[in-house]
Amino acid sequence: xxxxxxxxGYEPHDVEKRWYDFWEQxxxxxxxxxxxxxxxxxxxxxxxxxxxxxxxxxxNITLQDILCRFRRLKGDNVLWMPGTDHAGIATQNVVEKKLxxxxxxxxxxxxxKFVAAVWEWRKEYGSAIINQLKRLGASCDWERERFTMDxxxxxxxxxxxxxxxxxxxxxxxxxxxxxxxxCNTALADLEVxxxxxxxxxxxxxxxxxxxxxxxxxxxxxxxxxxGDTAVAVNPDDERYADTADRVILPLMNRTIPVIxxxxxxxxxxxxxxxxxxxxxxxxxxxxxxxxxETVKVIGDTGIMTSEAGKFEGLDRFACRDAVVEAxxxxxxxxxxxxxxxxxxxxxxxxxxxxxxxSDQWFVSVKxxxxxxxxxxxxxxxxxxxxxxxxxxxEWMYNIRDWCISRQIWWGxxxxxxxxxxxxxxxxxxDPTACPACGSDDLTQDTDVLDTxxxxxxxxxxxxxxxxxxxxxxxxxxxxxxxxxxxxxxFWVARMMMMGLHFMDDVxxxxxxxxxxxxxxxxxxxxxxxxxxxxxxxxxxxxGTDAFRLTLAAFAAQGRDIKMSEKRVEGYMHxxxxxxxxxxxxxxxxxxxxxxxxxEINPDNLSLPDRWIMSRFSRTVxxxxxxxxxxxxxxxxxxxxxxxWHEFCDxxxxxxxxxxxxxxxxxxxxxxxxxxxxxxxxxxxxxHPFIPFITxxxxxxxxxxxxxxxxxxxxxxxxxxxxxxxxxxLLTGIITGVRNIRGEMNISPSFSLDVIVQSSxxxxxxxxxxxxxxxxxxxxxxxxxxxxxxxxxxxxxxxxTDTATIFVPLEGIIDFxxxxxxxxxxxxKISGELKGVKKKLGNDGFLxxxxxxxxxxxxxKESALVKRQEKIQANLDKVKSML
RNA sequence: AGGACGAUAGCUCAAUUGCGAUGAGCAUCUGCCUUACAAGCAGAAGGAUGCGGGUUCGAAUCCCGCUCGUCCUACCA
Numbered sequence: 001x002x003x004x005x006x007x008x009g010y011e012p013h014d015v016e017k018r019w020y021d022f023w024e025q026x027x028x029x030x031x032x033x034x035x036x037x038x039x040x041x042x043x044x045x046x047x048x049x050x051x052x053x054x055x056x057x058x059x060n061i062t063l064q065d066i067l068c069r070f071r072r073l074k075g076d077n078v079l080w081m082p083g084t085d086h087a088g089i090a091t092q093n094v095v096e097k098k099l100x101x102x103x104x105x106x107x108x109x110x111x112x113k114f115v116a117a118v119w120e121w122r123k124e125y126g127s128a129i130i131n132q133l134k135r136l137g138a139s140c141d142w143e144r145e146r147f148t149m150d151x152x153x154x155x156x157x158x159x160x161x162x163x164x165x166x167x168x169x170x171x172x173x174x175x176x177x178x179x180x181x182x183c184n185t186a187l188a189d190l191e192v193x194x195x196x197x198x199x200x201x202x203x204x205x206x207x208x209x210x211x212x213x214x215x216x217x218x219x220x221x222x223x224x225x226x227g228d229t230a231v232a233v234n235p236d237d238e239r240y241a242d243t244a245d246r247v248i249l250p251l252m253n254r255t256i257p258v259i260x261x262x263x264x265x266x267x268x269x270x271x272x273x274x275x276x277x278x279x280x281x282x283x284x285x286x287x288x289x290x291x292x293e294t295v296k297v298i299g300d301t302g303i304m305t306s307e308a309g310k311f312e313g314l315d316r317f318a319c320r321d322a323v324v325e326a327x328x329x330x331x332x333x334x335x336x337x338x339x340x341x342x343x344x345x346x347x348x349x350x351x352x353x354x355x356x357x358s359d360q361w362f363v364s365v366k367x368x369x370x371x372x373x374x375x376x377x378x379x380x381x382x383x384x385x386x387x388x389x390x391x392x393x394e395w396m397y398n399i400r401d402w403c404i405s406r407q408i409w410w411g412x413x414x415x416x417x418x419x420x421x422x423x424x425x426x427x428x429x430d431p432t433a434c435p436a437c438g439s440d441d442l443t444q445d446t447d448v449l450d451t452x453x454x455x456x457x458x459x460x461x462x463x464x465x466x467x468x469x470x471x472x473x474x475x476x477x478x479x480x481x482x483x484x485x486x487x488x489x490f491w492v493a494r495m496m497m498m499g500l501h502f503m504d505d506v507x508x509x510x511x512x513x514x515x516x517x518x519x520x521x522x523x524x525x526x527x528x529x530x531x532x533x534x535x536x537x538x539x540x541x542x543g544t545d546a547f548r549l550t551l552a553a554f555a556a557q558g559r560d561i562k563m564s565e566k567r568v569e570g571y572m573h574x575x576x577x578x579x580x581x582x583x584x585x586x587x588x589x590x591x592x593x594x595x596x597x598x599e600i601n602p603d604n605l606s607l608p609d610r611w612i613m614s615r616f617s618r619t620v621x622x623x624x625x626x627x628x629x630x631x632x633x634x635x636x637x638x639x640x641x642x643x644w645h646e647f648c649d650x651x652x653x654x655x656x657x658x659x660x661x662x663x664x665x666x667x668x669x670x671x672x673x674x675x676x677x678x679x680x681x682x683x684x685x686x687h688p689f690i691p692f693i694t695x696x697x698x699x700x701x702x703x704x705x706x707x708x709x710x711x712x713x714x715x716x717x718x719x720x721x722x723x724x725x726x727x728x729l730l731t732g733i734i735t736g737v738r739n740i741r742g743e744m745n746i747s748p749s750f751s752l753d754v755i756v757q758s759s760x761x762x763x764x765x766x767x768x769x770x771x772x773x774x775x776x777x778x779x780x781x782x783x784x785x786x787x788x789x790x791x792x793x794x795x796x797x798x799x800t801d802t803a804t805i806f807v808p809l810e811g812i813i814d815f816x817x818x819x820x821x822x823x824x825x826x827x828k829i830s831g832e833l834k835g836v837k838k839k840l841g842n843d844g845f846l847x848x849x850x851x852x853x854x855x856x857x858x859x860k861e862s863a864l865v866k867r868q869e870k871i872q873a874n875l876d877k878v879k880s881m882l
Numbered sequence: 883a884g885g886a887c888g889a890u891a892g893c894u895c896a897a898u899u900g901c902g903a904u905g906a907g908c909a910u911c912u913g914c915c916u917u918a919c920a921a922g923c924a925g926a927a928g929g930a931u932g933c934g935g936g937u938u939c940g941a942a943u944c945c946c947g948c949u950c951g952u953c954c955u956a957c958c959a
Contacts, residue, residue, distance in 0.1 A: 009921075194956080201959085219959060265958060273959055282957050342956080355957090387886065394885070394955075485954085516953085553907090556896070558887070560952080564894065570907045573921045584918030629898095637896070637906070652918075660917075735925090741913085742925035748914055779916080835902060844939035845901095853901060853940095860902070 010579035010693060012543030019695045020134060028709045029139045031079035033470040040076040041475035042068060043459050044140060045483050045491070046148065048087035049122050050094050053132035055517035055525060055563060056484055058535040061138050062551045063514060063632060064482045068139050069688035070627050071479075073713045079475045081462050082133075082140035084126060086149045088411040088451040089183055089348045095121050095410070111409050111446075118410050132536065137544055137691045139709075146462045148454040149412070156461035157412045157454050158428050160502060165416075165426045169364045170404075172416075172424070176284040177403050179356035180346040181302030181316075185407040186360050188450060189400060190490055192344040192353055201339035202324060203269065205332045206231055206247040209255060215240075215247055216334050218269035220341055221279075222327070223319040226252055226308045227297035230275040232286055235260035237271050250332045251323065252309055259290050278357040294357055300407075302354065316354065361405040361414060361447065368497035369399045375496065381506045384630055385557040388485060388513045395489050402494075404450045411448030418443055456494035459507035476503060480510040488513065512630045515554075517561045533563055541565075545690035546572035552689055553636040574640060575693055578686070581648050582697045585679050588659050589672055589702050600677065604670035607770055608654035610720060611727040615646045616678050617716035623685060639686055647682065650731060657772040680704065681714030726766045729802060730774060733767070736798030736805045737778040743821050744796060746812060751781035755795070757788045758803040767803070797822070797874040799867045815878055822875040826868060833864045 023029060031041075042064050047057060068080045095118045096106055106114045126147075133140070146153060164170040178187040202222050207214035215231050228249050233240040246255045263286055264273045277287030278294040287294060297308040302316045311319050327333040344353040373396045375381050376389060383389045405414060417425045419434035420441045433440050454461070459478055463471040477499070483492060492511055499507030518525065525532045538547050542565075549571045554561040605613075619642040626635035657663075658671045680701055687694040687708050698708035737754060746752070754774075758764050767774065767785050775783055794810035796818050809818070839845050839857055846854060 008919085217959080221959090263958095268958060275959095280957080280959080282959080285957090341958090391886070391954075398955085489955095518952090554895085559895085560887085562894070564908090566908055567894070569921085573907095573919095576921050577919065580919035580922085582918085587918075625898095631898090633896070634898085640906080648919085649923090653923095656917085738924055739926095743912095745913070748916065748924070832902060839902085839940075842939055846939080848939050849901080857902085 008583075010543075010576050012545065012575075012692065013540075015696045016135075016137070016544050016692045019692055020137065022695075023139065023707065023709065024142070026707060028707055029080070029141050030143065031141050031475070032077050034474055035077035037075060037077040039079070039474050039479075040068070040071040041079040041081065041478040042480055042482065043081045043462060043478055044083060045481075045487070046083045046085040046146075046455065046458065047129045047133075048090055049084045049126040049129070049147075050087055050090050051084075051129045053129060053135075053535050055533060055535055057129075057133070058136060058547070059514060059517055059551045059555065059561065060482060060484065061133055061136050062548045063512070063555060065136070065138050065548075065691075066552060066627065066632065066688040067480065067482070069691060069709070070624075072139075072709060073684060073687065073711065075713070077474070079144075079471075080138075080140045081144055081146070081475075082130070082138070082142060083146035083148070083458075083462060084129065085451060085455055086122075086147065086411060088406055088408055088448060089185065091118060091122070092408050092410040093183070093348060106409065114409055135536065135539060135544065137548065139691075144462075148451070148458070152464065153454060153457070153461045154412055156457050156465055157449065158415050159466050160457060160498065161415055161449070161453075162426055162428055163502075164363060169367065170361060171364065172359065172361050174357060174359050175362070175403075176279075176281040176355050177358050177360050178344060178353045179300065179358065180349065180351055180353050181300065182349050182351040183346060183408065184300060186356075186358060186403055186405060187346060187353060188403050188452075191347045193347050193350075194342040194344055196340050197343045198338065198340050199343070201269075201337050202327075203334040203336070204250065204274075204327055205334050206250060206256075206274070207332070208244045209246055209248060211248070215243070215258065215272040216270045217272045217274040219274055220339060221320070222323045223304070223308075223311075223316055224276040224279045224297065225249070225274055225323065226304070226311060226319075227276045227278050227295040228256060228274045229277060229287065229292045229295055230257050230259045230290065232259050232261045232264050232273045232275050233271060234262060234264040234266045236262075237264070237266045239271060250330060251326055257290075257292075259286075259292075261286050261289065280355055284357065296357055298354055298356065300356070360403050361416075361449075363402040363404055365399050365402050365497065368501055369396045369493075371500040372396060372493065372496035375500060375506050381496065381508060381511060383511045383513065385513065387558060388488065388511075391485070392488060392493065395493060399493075402450075404453050405445075405447040406450055407447055409448065411451065412454060414445040414447050414449060416445040418445070452490055452494060455491055456498040457502070459495055459499055460503050465502070472503075477506050478508045480512055481508040482512045482514065484516055485513050486516065510630075515556075515558075515560045517563050533565070538565065538568055542568045542572040543575060543692075545693050546575050548691075549574065549636060549640075549689050552632040553640070555632040557631065574644065575690065577644055577648060578690075578693060579697070581643070581652060582679065582700070584652060585675055586700055589676050600673045601666070601670050604667045605674070606654075606658060606667070606671060607723065607727060607730070607766070608651055608773065609671055609674040610723040612647065612651040612678055613674060613717040614720040614723050615642060615651075616681060616714075618719050619646075620681070620685060620714055620716050627688070636689060639682075639689065643682060643686070647678065650727075651678075653777055654730075654773045657776050661772065676702070680711075683708060684711045684714050687711075729763055729766055729800070730770055732800040733774055733798075733803060733805055734778045736800060737780070737807060740796045740798055740805075740807050744809065744812075744814075744817065748779060750812075751779055752807055753782045753784075754778065754780050755784045755786065755792050755806040755808070756803050757786050757806070759788050760802050761787075763802045791874065791877055794878075795874075796878075797871065799870045801863050801867070804870055818878050819875065822871055822878065826871050826875065829864055829868045829871070833861070833868065836861045836864060 045060060064080065068078050072078045099105060099109065161170060178189065178192045180187055199220050201218050201220055203216050203218050204225065205214045205216050217231060219225065231247055243258055246257055249256050263282060264271065275283045275286050275292065277284045277292050278296040279298060295307050297305055298316050299305045304311045304314045304319050306312050311322060314322060324333065345351065346353050373393065376383060376392060383392060415427060417431055419437060419439055421434060421437040421439060423434050423436040425431050425434065431442060434442060460472060460476055463469060463476055465472060481492065495507045499505065546568055550568045619638055623635045623638045626638060655671055655675060658668055683694045683698055695708050698704050733756060756767055764785050771783055792806045792808050795806040795808045798805040836857055840861060
């Protein structure tokens with residue numbers, strides 16, 4: 001590694017592994033508990049232990065890593081807190097499947113052994129996702145890694161539960177909840193995904209008590225009728241003003257009341273609604289208002305209960321068919337129509353959920369939500385981009401109580417016990433005796449808490465709460481939360497509520513909401529669609545740096561990302577370009593030179609030197625600001641353009657005459673110093689985006705010590721508009737010649753004689769001073785610089801604002817072609833001129849537009865006119881030679 | 883049903899706060915293995931910024947309507 005020569009092409013794989021290990025060994029990701037530096041902190045959105053890396057993680061992790069590495073380079077004490085989520089239902093499902101392969105189910109195994117099996121599973125496979133995050137280069141403080149079921153975090157969960165219970169914000173009750181018959185557990189409203197399905201709307205006649213006539217109700221779920229305990233009509237519905245008090249519930253042969261409730265929509269169907277309080281949330285509410293019985297006909301596994309009479313034991317969907325058949329037979333099925341409606345599915349296993357009456361624990365979130373709303377309203381927490389604010393408020397204002405109990409085994413068991421006397425005990429420590437009757441016959445609630453309950457505490461539970469740790473003092477509230485919008489409600493909103501309630505402060509100052517990564521066609525990636533692009537495959541193929549840079553470049557605010565490998569390939573080329581630029585530079589930067597030229601002597605600076613320093617300075621400012629404002633794509637494209645189109649295309653090429661030529665050691669030394677300073681600065685600037693290659697090159701640079709992660713953030717040399725203008729004169733001339741060459745099909749190996757005329761003396765001076773650069777880059781035999789005068793004969797011309805370029809072409813090209821080219825050029829300019837003239841001919845513009853704008857347009861006009869005249873003159877001349 | 887976002891070069895996308903449609907990658911065409919790079923270099927071509935109005939001296943950008951997509955939220959049986 002002492003040699004500073006580079007291989008011909010960049011080979012990412014061994015480099016990535018090598019430097020990642022190095023960073024970990026050197027503990028470069030470690031945060032200090034206390035430090036005089038500014039604190040910067042991010043908590044990772046904990047991936048599920050069952051997770052495998054997908055595009056969403058890749059984007060999420062990359063953006064966080066960019067921020068963390070950037071802040072470290074800026075000199076902050078950075079904590080990036082990593083960890084994983086126990087993912088209750090998801091993990092339980094995985095382990096259950098594994099048992100099923102051995103022909104076992106969890107009930108045969110028993111709770112204790114099952115939970116032990118899950119822990120075993122986690123020990124074996126739970127670090128897979130972490131290792132994948134490392135492949136991405138994630139600079140988390142791994143020594144602090146947490147798990148939502150760690151002892152400390154579990155204690156935090158208990159503390160929170162108990163306090164909320166004592167404050168009356170957690171309650172237990174019998175309500176309609178969403179039930180997944182496959183997972184066998186309650187789900188929160190959020191955990192239900194609605195999908196429109198084509199179904200039917202069945203119209204069923206409920207006869208009056210005399211067996212005749214009746215009320216016709218409509219339903220999409222006929223099997224629920226078995227549990228009907230009323231038929232409701234709207235009290236204002238005149239059709240039913242004098243209707244009978246009771247009707248017969250078909251198939252069950254019991255009479256049920258006809259009730260009046262404002263909820264019923266008179267416009268829907270017949271205006272009569274069957275009421276099933278045990279299986280529909282609205283019916284449940286109606287039932288409460290009218291003291292109706294609840295009859296639960298669908299059991300927890302989706303099998304009809306004994307309450308379903310002769311339908312007992314049927315699966316809910318088989319029962320639906322059977323009920324329809326039976327109704328048909330009895331002549332009570334009035335009509336059927338196709339009907340598309342939203343049906344809820346379990347977000348974990350996609351099974352159709354069943355609204356079911358059940359005893360569950362709830363958090364009363366309204367009071368918590370208020371503070372969370374205020375904090376965003378007054379900007380204590382900023383949501384970026386802003387449009388998500390509206391979504392956040394919308395949700396928060398309409399928030400409903402959160403069902404937090406799950407009937408599974410993997411998770412935080414609810415710290416509540418019931419005594420045989422019926423007393424409910426909620427306690428941090430396992431109680432030994434009932435405070436009411438003294439009995440020790442206590443049973444703990446078998447339910448566990450929703451996974452998101454522990455995730456909600458993540459920003460402070462990971463830092464040691466309820467202890468008042470130094471870590472909390474240093475890093476809470478965290479600086480920013482980076483996440484996808486799909487978990488804005490699941491997670492972000494709940495962290496806000498819990499953070500404000502328990503820490504008395506918001507959990508983060510900024511929330512940066514990034515896009516969702518979709519496939520090339522804009523569709524969500526999913527296993528079932530088979531359109532998943534595996535990030536690890538992309539990394540294997542193109543390297544981590546190329547992949548990261550692509551993700552950053554794609555991360556425009558408020559837009560979804562359509563992932564395409566083509567783009568990654570483009571950025572891989574860029575990575576290679578950097579590599580080669582460094583390879584070239586290092587050929588000229590030996591250690592000696594580095595020592596000699598530690599200081600740049602301003603007197604020896606060439607124009608390209610001054611120019612690249614000015615451009616570099618602007619890049620530092622623009623890119624830094626973009627990162628500060630989470631405009632990752634702007635930062636990426638700024639760096640891309642600087643490195644490729646300014647540093648490589650112009651600076652390195654322009655530096656060649658100095659580096660290869662004989663202009664004296666002093667000049668050469670200064671140029672080398674500039675090259676070295678700008679290149680090292682650029683590496684540092686690039687490092688947050690592409691950490692591996694920058695570290696690799698860093699170590700080859702003369703005079704660098706240790707990791708690039710410990711480098712100083714580059715300082716600006718200051719912008720110099722005059723230098724940029726003078727450089728533009730040179731590039732303009734070079735491009736003009738190249739243009740003529742291309743258009744005229746003149747071989748690059750053919751050296752040209754070129755005459756440049758300019759009336760501006762300082763411009764002539766600049767050109768003269770940099771003659772060798774022009775000669776080199778435009779491949780000239782000779783260059784004459786003159787004041788305007790005799791137009792050289794038989795020449796192609798190119799015109800810039802300050803100079804006219806003549807390329808004598810006698811015997812080289814076809815003049816008819818040149819006429820065509822010039823005519824086209826004039827056409828272009830006169831088009832522009834037309835626009836400008838129109839503007840200047842408009843009184844409104846002259847009167848109302850700010851003066852400097854008008855002035856600018858006027859300058860533009862005169863420049864265009866000048867150019868047009870010059871080209872016209874040349875055109876005439878060429879024409880005369882035909 | 884309500885809401886959000888999108889529609890710009892053949893494709894994928896950029897374009898601070900309104901000021902010559904400014905631009906990138908890929909694809910296309912032309913010429914080059916020119917002493918870091920053919921994963922490259924130098925050129926070229928390509929656009930009434932979805933449609934219709936409005937505000938403005940001036941609109942891709944601000945406002946209204948429409949069409950087409952995508953996605954969220956939602957208890958109409």
